[in-house]
Amino acid sequence: MTGRKKTQVDYVESSDSEDQPPSGNEIDINTDDVDMERRARFILDCDPKVARERDVDDSTIRFKYLLGLTDIFRHFIDINMSKDAKFKKMVKSIDAKLNFKQPKKKSSRRKTEKEEDAELLEDEEHIGDAEQQRTVLTESPSYICEGQLREYQIQGLNWLISLYENRLSGILADEMGLGKTLQTISFLGYLRYIKKIDGPFIVIVPKSTLDNWRREFAKWTPEVDVVVLQGTKEERQEIIRSRLLTAKFDVLITSFEMVIREKSQLKKFRWQYIVVDEAHRIKNEDSSLSQIIRLFYSKNRLLITGTPLQNNLHELWALLNFLLPDVFGDSNVFDEWFDSQADKDKNQDQVVSQLHKVLSPFLLRRVKADVETSLLPKIETNVYIGMTEMQIEWYKKLLEKDIDAVNGVVGKREGKTRLLNIVMQLRKCCNHPYLFDGAEPGPPFTTDEHLIYNSGKMIILDKMLKKFKAAGSRVLIFSQMSRLLDILEDYCYFREYEYCRIDGSTSHEDRIEAIDDYNAPDSKKFIFLLTTRAGGLGINLTTADIVILYDSDWNPQADLQAMDRAHRIGQKKQVQVFRFVTENAIEEKVMDRAAQKLRLDQLVIQQGRQATGNIGNSADDLLGMIQHGAKAVFESNKSTMLHDDIDAILARGREKTASLNAKFNKLGLDDLQNFTSDASVYEWNGQNFAKREHEEAGLTWIHPTKRERKEQTYSIDNYYKDVLKAPAGQGKQGPATKIKQPKVYHPQDHQFFSPELIDLLEREQLAYKKEVGYVYSVDDFGDSEEEFSSEDEDMSREERLKIEQKKIKDAVPLTEEEHTRKEELVDESFHTWSRRDFTNYIHSCAKYGRHSYKQIAEALGKDVTEIERYTKKFWERYKEIEGYEKYIAQIEASEKKVAKLHIQQSLLASKIEALDDPLEDLKIQYPPNNSKRVYSKLEDRFIMFCVHKHGLLSERLGEKIKQDIAESDLFRFDWYINSRTPQEISRRVNTLMLALAKESDGASGSKRKTKQLNGASTRQSSVDPSTVEATPDPSFSESPNNKAKKRPNGEAEVETRTVKVEND
Incomplete structure (x- = not known):
């Protein structure tokens, strides 16, 4: 093309990015001031896959190093060779280069001087280059400004350099707070200043840490040209046009979200290094982020994570596969090999040794206790707290609300979903009853002592904060629930404590401002309120020395990250961590499950043991959590352990914490796989209910009291609107009769239920509710009078409740004839047709024509007769479907x-x-x-x-x-x-x-x-x-x-x- 003053970058033909420029895959750039030689080094001239296949020399160095360590890698490489002809050809060529001398037949005679000299000369020709490549730093490099690297950080830098020299990717998995960011920046500085490789490098980080990474680069290596890719679509396109495609940068910092949006532009670069912070985000090899980054070309990759393992060994394989796909290509091969080793080697030390041999070239993990002598160890204490009378009352209501699930007599398919919902509601109650709408007294709503005395955790927190304030400490408070932070904000206002706050809705700018305000010299901010997930990453808050975990995360690594906001390099005091646990309630079991996961991490990563399964939350596990302490709750109406002296409460907590840690430290891998906290979830209050028949359930059935509040925010398919109440004859001995609920249909307009059928189904449900004694609550009709009146201005919630309750009272069961008629009408309807089926039907009609029944049936996977019947009904009643005009227009236009x-x-x-x-x-x-x-x-x-x-x-x-x-x-x-x-x-x-x-x-x-x-x-x-x-x-x-x-x-x-x- 002549006469065009632009450069095209168009080898990648992709239009799958929402942020593609208007012309598809090319962006106009001004080449007047572009260093074309530098740009040629930065931009690929072919597909990334082709470019990777050209890196045979790098593969030779890498495989030579791995095969020199252990033959284990040969096992994986050989399996990959059998599946990929191109890979096999490349490995054979590498083997040919590595075979410097042919093996000699065994001889009894001694070598001559000439033979030995020839061998030594040949060895030197091939070993000399490797010797020259080895680099070991003994002191902090001169290009690092504003400080010096610590001894263990220099060792980490040397490890990263050795990875580069052996063409390996790696996982820097130091414990949080040991300066992984600084070690990474130092290594990229080594490539730039020592090896004269000025890019391009890409650092992919969580959005919340973008500014932190930019600041760290500016502090330690200010001469490195850093570009941050973020902002609106137009701002990003300008950065790509003026900085990236013109090669006017050394390091690009961007977020996971931006990588997904701008993948078509980012995969045009010849990345020297891809660095991924918080790399456990790509532990799922099937996720969009993981697959997209795998498409990028790179010489090497570095994963940074303080939590290399969160559930099982497969996740570790996913990270290794990302680093070295030509070796760790198949997870099944990886698992089978270690299984076979476990079967073959009865001595478990052999399995430990094998796993260490596989991990050692790629993984560097150190903990603070081993390397950072100047940082005092953190002291963790579980604070066991009782519940107030208000909490006990709400806890009872939540258990009564779904009595079937609590007693473990629900079906497997729906059981886990219902149990998860109960678990979440109980955890809210343990935190503060005001998290439920309608619990807080008012209006008028006031900010005074009732915020404190209605929650056991708030009572203890109030005592602790007074103690810490007097001692001159500063406090971080973490919770999973942002609405709890709202309550804590009111508390801080009431006690006149100055505070900062960060949660998931905090903007990037406000987040930075809050951190700077809290860390400022002579800052008067006493408390920092944070949500566990939003405040657990990329924040340095070493000016605080007290960490309070108001509630525990399901994932213990999230809690560890929260603790390490204060317990990290730069901390001058000893950090104390207090984890609030509601005693004899569900939170104790949640903490047990977290301890299991942490112990698994210790065994696999630090001892090399293999995990054979996941530690998840099965329905039985959830049921055990819910039932834990329930008996004590129903037998108690008074608050417990809330008015003791705070020092006595903390001392008791330290004692129980030590006992819990000792119990888990004794557990091996097999024990962890089978561990369920207290033997069996069915063992409750000293009795084992596992073998009791369902007909005996009436003996332990808890009769629900009248509900004060109907929680709908987390309801599943409005289940709680039809929840069972126990039969009237609750107190009598004998089997409890469980009334079977009629099948519930949810008619949709495209299913063409007849008005007669809808009436029969409604009457059937009313009769069922009458039989089980169902009673409506005013909260079934909206969270507030204002919300309800916006839908029906002529009736209050109480009036509507009376009308609906009267319908139940007057309900009459269907006759035999009506029941038969109902079944006939159900068969005539299309209740099995989902909305997806309907959408596919419209598309097929548009594609093949409305009368092409056979082709439509094949497209939908349905019977031709059913399609004919549906087509007839559709054209008779299509006007009943909302938005029918667009469907008809689509068919007719086609x-x-x-x-x-x-x-x-x-x-x-x-x-x-x-x-x-x-x-x-x-x-x-x-x-x-x-x-x-x-x-x-x-x-x-x-x-x-x-x-x-x-x-x-x-x-x-x-x-x-x-x-x-x-x-x-x-x-x-x-x-x-x-x-x-x-x-x-x-x-x-x-x-x-x-x-x-x-x-x-x-x-x-x-x-x-x-x-x-x-x-x-x-x-x-x-x-x-x-x-x-x-x-x-x-x-x-x-x-x-x-x-x-x-x-x-x-x-x-x-x-x-x-x-x-x-x-x-």
Whole structure:
């Protein structure tokens, strides 16, 4: 292209990013001030996969190093060779380079001087280079400003350098607070200043830590040119255009979200290093982020994480696969190999040794206790707290609300979902009853002592904060619930404590400001309120020395990250961590499960043991958590252990914490896999209920009291509206009769339930509710009077409650005839049709025609008879469906387009069938001045003949024509036509058919047929693909290249070259 003052970066043909520039995959850049040599080093000239295949020298160095460590890696490499021919060829070439000398036959004679000299000389030729590459730093490098690296950080830097020299990627898994960010920046500085590699490097981090990484680069290596990719779509495109594509940067810092959005631009670069912070985010190899980063080319990759393992060994494999896919290519092979080793080696030390050999080249993990002698160890204490009378009352209500689930007599399919909901509600109650709407007294709502004395945790927190304030300490308070932080904010206001706050809704700028305010010299901020997830990453709060975990996270690593905001390098005091645990309640079991996961991490990473399963939350586990302490709650109405002296409470907590830690430290891997806290979830209050029959459940059934509050925020399918109450004869001995609830239908407009059926179903449910004694609560009709009145202004919630309750009271069971009629009407309806089925039906009608029952049935996977029945019902009652106009318009518009295609096909048939030899005699009337045509006349005639042969309405028409071309002797040596894709052939078909229509219009001298074909005036472009839309062939698509060009006189010129010819 001449006359263009821009550079195109267009080897990647991708349009799957929402943030693509208007022209698809090219961005205009000004090359006047661009260092073209630097840009050539930064930008790939081929596909990333091809570029990786060229790195044979790096692979040779890498494999040579790994095979020199242990033959374990040969096992994995050989398996990959058997699956990939290209990989096998590359490994064989590497083996050939590594075989410096042929093995000699065993001989009893001694070597001669000449033979030994030859061997030594040969060895030196190959070893000398490796010796020269080794770099060991003994002191902090000079390019690091504003300070010195500590001894263990220098060791970490040397480890990163050794990875680079052996062409390996790695996992820097030091415990949080040991300066992984600084070690990484130092290593990138080494590449820039010592190895003269100035980029490009990409650092992918959580959004919350973007500014922290930018600040750290500016502090330690200010001369490194750092670009942060974030902002709006327009701002990002400007950064890409002016900085990235012009190679005016050394390091790019961006977030996980931006990588996903800008993947098509970022995968154009020849990254020297990809650094991923908080790398446990890619432990799932099937996630979008993990798959996208795998597409990027890079010389090496570095993963940074303080938590390399969170659940099982498979997650560790996912990280190793990301680092070295040509070795760790198959998770099943990885698992099977360690299983076989465990079976083969009865001595578990052998398994430990094997795992260490695999991990040692890639993983560096150190803990503060081992390397940071100046940092005092943190002291963790579990503070066991009782519940107030208000909490006990709400705890009872929550257990009573779903009595079936609490007693463990729910089905397996729905059981876990219901149990999870109960668990979450109970945890809210343990934190503060005011988390439930309607619990706080008012209006008017006041901020005074009731905030404290209605929650056991708040009572203890109030005592502790007074003690810490007097001692001159500063406090971080973490909770999972942002609404609890709202309560704590009111408390801080009431006690006149100055505070800062960060949660998931805090903007990036406010987050930075809050951290700076708290860390400022002589800051008066006493408390920092944070949510565990939002405040657990990328924050340095070493000015605080007290950490309070108001509640525990399911994932113990999240709590560890929260603690290490204060317990990290720079901390001058001893950090104390207090974890609040509600005694004899669900929180004790949550903490036990967290301790299990932490012990697993210790065994696998630090001792090398293999995990054979996940530690998850099964339905039995959840049931055990819920039932824990429930008996004590129902037998108690008074608060406990809340008015003791705070020192006595803390001393008791330290004693129980030590006992708990001792119990878990004794557990091995097998014990952990089978551990369920207290033997069995069915062992409750000294009795084992595992073998009791369901008919005996009536003996322990808890009769629900009248509910004060109906929680709907977390309800599953409005289940709580139909929850069972216990039978009236609760106190009598004997089996409890469980009334079976009729099947609940949720009629949707596309299922065409008849009014008679809807009435029968409603009457059946009312009769059932009457039989089980269901009583409505006023909260079933909205969270407030204002919310309810906005829906029905003529009736209050109380009035509506009376009406609905009267319906239950007056309900009469269905007669036998009505029940039979109901079943008939259900069969006539389409209750099994989901919304997805309906959407697919509309699309199939548009694609094949409303009467193409067989094709529609195949597309939906349903019976033809059912499709015929549904079609009849749909066209009778389609006006009952919300938004039916768009569905009907979609079907009718598609049918019109199909009709146009039939007309075009008939025009082509009439022209071809009139000729004896269409490939020789078919004439195509090309527009005048059509100098850009690149298809030959023979190629166009052949394409037209194939269209006539297969039909314009044929599925995958472009693929069929391409197959015909490949099989024809006419084009055996025609590179151009053979290199066209099915999509490009389809676009050519569009162009030729429109030219045919134009020719037909000119011959008839009438514009009627043109309007019939195109639905537009004859002045419209004859090659605009929008005039031939919605063909059933998915390969037909619009192309930005397939546009008409207007001549000065207003006539349309056909641009017959519809594809962009690339330089080959």
